Amino acid sequence: MADLTVQEQVELIREVFSYANRFQNSTFVIQLDYAILAQESLPDLVKDLVLLRQTGIQIILVPGARGRIDEVLTRYGIPWELHKGVRIATPEAIPFIKMAAFDTANTLLTHLTANSANAVIGNWVKARAHGVRDGIDFQESGIVERIKIDQLRAVLDQGIIPVFPCIGWSAGGRPYNVSSRQLAATLAAELHADKLFFITDAPGLFANEFTVPEGIDLTTEGRVSRMTVNEAREFIDSNPGHSAETMYELIELAYASSIHGVERVHILDGRINGVMLKEIFSNLGMGTMVHANIYQSVRAMRPEDVPDVYRLMRPLVDQGILVQRSEDHLSETFGDYVVYETDGTIHGCAALHQYGGGVAEIAGVAVDTRYSHLGIGHKLISFLINKSKRLGLSRIIVLTTATVDWFRALGFHEGTRADLPADRRSPYDEGRRSRVLVLDLG
Numbered sequence: 031m032a033d034l035t036v037q038e039q040v041e042l043i044r045e046v047f048s049y050a051n052r053f054q055n056s057t058f059v060i061q062l063d064y065a066i067l068a069q070e071s072l073p074d075l076v077k078d079l080v081l082l083r084q085t086g087i088q089i090i091l092v093p094g095a096r097g098r099i100d101e102v103l104t105r106y107g108i109p110w111e112l113h114k115g116v117r118i119a120t121p122e123a124i125p126f127i128k129m130a131a132f133d134t135a136n137t138l139l140t141h142l143t144a145n146s147a148n149a150v151i152g153n154w155v156k157a158r159a160h161g162v163r164d165g166i167d168f169q170e171s172g173i174v175e176r177i178k179i180d181q182l183r184a185v186l187d188q189g190i191i192p193v194f195p196c197i198g199w200s201a202g203g204r205p206y207n208v209s210s211r212q213l214a215a216t217l218a219a220e221l222h223a224d225k226l227f228f229i230t231d232a233p234g235l236f237a238n239e240f241t242v243p244e245g246i247d248l249t250t251e252g253r254v255s256r257m258t259v260n261e262a263r264e265f266i267d268s269n270p271g272h273s274a275e276t277m278y279e280l281i282e283l284a285y286a287s288s289i290h291g292v293e294r295v296h297i298l299d300g301r302i303n304g305v306m307l308k309e310i311f312s313n314l315g316m317g318t319m320v321h322a323n324i325y326q327s328v329r330a331m332r333p334e335d336v337p338d339v340y341r342l343m344r345p346l347v348d349q350g351i352l353v354q355r356s357e358d359h360l361s362e363t364f365g366d367y368v369v370y371e372t373d374g375t376i377h378g379c380a381a382l383h384q385y386g387g388g389v390a391e392i393a394g395v396a397v398d399t400r401y402s403h404l405g406i407g408h409k410l411i412s413f414l415i416n417k418s419k420r421l422g423l424s425r426i427i428v429l430t431t432a433t434v435d436w437f438r439a440l441g442f443h444e445g446t447r448a449d450l451p452a453d454r455r456s457p458y459d460e461g462r463r464s465r466v467l468v469l470d471l472g
């Protein structure tokens with residue numbers, strides 16, 4: 031701060047406070063490559079991570095151990111092979127791989143302890159064998175199958191920093207070597223993390239090394255500073271020849287996490303002092319970020335969507351949760367509906383029916399159960415709330431039998447039949463005994 035004027039220092043402090051408030055109770059998953067863990071600057075990086083925890087951000091650390099595993103296997107004279115960047119872990123190598131993975135996690139734990147942070151290494155990863163691919167048996171290399179999320183949340187709720195070595199276990203306790211990057215991406219998706227970080231020893235993705243989507247945001251030195259999820263998809267499709275490269279792998283994982291609800295994925299150069307704080311608490315933008323445009327998957331319903339929307343609603347109608355709507359009715363009212371679509375498939379829908387007097391009703395909200403808990407419902411509703419605001423409406427009502435708490439969490443409060451517009455009161459179905467919820471748009 032010595033080079034800054036007093037006014038600049040004040041501005042900086044203001045900026046930090048505003049960001050700190052914004053991220054209270056957020057969840058960040060942070061994967062650190064071994065190349066960074068082996069740097070002399072590691073104590074500074076860990077100090078910054080502990081500061082993040084102290085500002086109320088839940089952090090989860092996933093140290094990579096690739097370099098350490100190489101060192102240990104070399105030292106004990108155990109040969110190894112890679113196929114498409116994945117290590118083939120032999121039964122002979124796995125005890126040494128485990129040792130190296132825990133050694134790396136311990137190094138991180140030691141630095142966290144030096145900063146008075148509470149941290150714990152856990153066995154929350156269920157894995158299964160990678161199996162035989164391209165005719166190659168990956169033996170004891172595994173892929174992440176499931177994370178014990180409830181146990182992990184219990185640790186996070188106590189303010190403890192969980193540290194994940196790159197090992198997962200089968201139900202019978204057999205250890206597998208898993209990729210720390212894949213593990214971090216799975217963790218972020220399952221926790222619905224606000225951010226996922228890949229801390230590497232590279233300064234980000236450079237446009238001159240790959241085919242990048244047209245019009246993408248570049249810095250003066252040619253670094254891709256940010257891309258949307260759609261641009262990330264385009265990047266993946268246009269660079270198949272680079273699939274074994276780190277940046278390609280990271281963008282692929284960033285894309286996969288983003289479509290599962292992680293809002294932002296940051297690829298940062300951990301050699302830069304303070305890189306995490308700069309990225310989070312300022313608007314400088316240090317590496318390459320893949321971000322979800324939260325509304326990108328919500329679009330107006332089209333007539334050709336009617337059969338898909340009908341199919342989506344049917345099981346909910348059968349369970350008595352939604353009111354019956356025929357395909358004809360959907361064809362007549364499709365203009366009121368929005369759908370949530372990814373990769374050409376509709377996973378959710380919702381309608382905004384307008385009445386006179388600035389009042390509209392949100393209805394027909396449905397999310398495919400296979401895609402529930404991914405925030406799709408919230409995105410549909412917040413899209414319709416924003417639309418209502420743009421239309422200058424003053425009130426939204428909802429009639430529901432089974433989803434009162436869910437709408438309450440979105441800011442709705444309980445109303446009565448008297449809150450319904452006159453032309454909605456008569457078709458109100460007494461038999462369903464729906465509850466009336468209201469959102470005033472101020």
Ligand SMILES: CC(C)(COP(=O)(O)OP(=O)(O)OC[C@H]1O[C@@H](n2cnc3c(N)ncnc32)[C@H](O)[C@@H]1OP(=O)(O)O)[C@@H](O)C(=O)NCCC(=O)NCCS
Nearest residue numbers: 394395396397402403404405406407408430432433435436
């Ligand atoms: C309600 C519904 C739209 C939620 O969709 P979704 O995409 O899973 O919702 P989100 O991911 O945005 O939110 C999920 C959260 O809401 C909570 N939730 C889901 N259904 C709920 C309900 N009926 N009551 C209270 N909370 C509920 C979940 O516990 C979840 O929390 P978690 O992620 O911390 O576990 C979906 O479950 C659905 O289609 N339900 C049946 C149709 C319906 O009731 N429509 C509303 C009447 S018009």
